[in-house]
Amino acid sequence: MKRVTLMEVFTHPITQKYLKRSGIAHAIKTADHAFRLAIAFNVNPDLATKAALLHDIGHYEWYTDGKWDYEKYRKNDIHAIKGANRAHKLLIRLGEKPEAAKQIALAILLHTDSYLPDGNLKQNPLQRIVRLADELDEEPGGMHHYRQIDEKLALKKIRTLDKKVEKYYSQLKSIV
Numbered sequence: 645m646k647r648v649t650l651m652e653v654f655t656h657p658i659t660q661k662y663l664k665r666s667g668i669a670h671a672i673k674t675a676d677h678a679f680r681l682a683i684a685f686n687v688n689p690d691l692a693t694k695a696a697l698l699h700d701i702g703h704y705e706w707y708t709d710g711k712w713d714y715e716k717y718r719k720n721d722i723h724a725i726k727g728a729n730r731a732h733k734l735l736i737r738l739g740e741k742p743e744a745a746k747q748i749a750l751a752i753l754l755h756t757d758s759y760l761p762d763g764n765l766k767q768n769p770l771q772r773i774v775r776l777a778d779e780l781d782e783e784p785g786g787m788h789h790y791r792q793i794d795e796k797l798a799l800k801k802i803r804t805l806d807k808k809v810e811k812y813y814s815q816l817k818s819i820v
């Protein structure tokens with residue numbers, strides 16, 4: 645079965661529409677971190693980079709009178725739930741294997757516990773990596789969501805990441 649590439653995922657209009665809200669530069673940087681962590685911890689880099697790239701695809705714009713409303717966001721946000729659902733739908737549509745789409749969706753669902761009731765979350769290595777990759781790129785006050793990246797450079801980085809994943813992809817047997 646042919647691998648669905650990061651390029652296919654990234655350039656899809658759904659991805660472009662929603663990642664522009666949460667920041668394309670942040671999504672790519674998180675995918676970069678996820679690749680390195682996946683190799684270091686022997687996790688499938690294909691799943692890790694896709695989940696990292698799409699982890700914030702569920703964001704909604706919380707505005708009050710034209711201004712970003714952080715309080716409203718903290719109180720009402722469910723971006724991990726929406727993101728998991730959105731990413732799953734997109735990946736299946738692109739021809740992703742259902743098992744892989746599920747693993748990616750779950751990693752997105754659990755990349756943050758800001759929306760969950762208190763308690764300890766038991767995460768598998770893939771889920772931990774995506775969370776850690778996101779945290780590595782976080783800036784105070786959520787500024788990482790506003791960092792910009794040139795469109796051509798973004799495509800170049802995605803292409804490079806695809807090449808790196810393909811190199812390791814065949815060497816990993818397990819799905820997680």
Ligand SMILES: [Fe+2]
Binds near residue numbers: 674
């Ligand atoms: Fe994030």
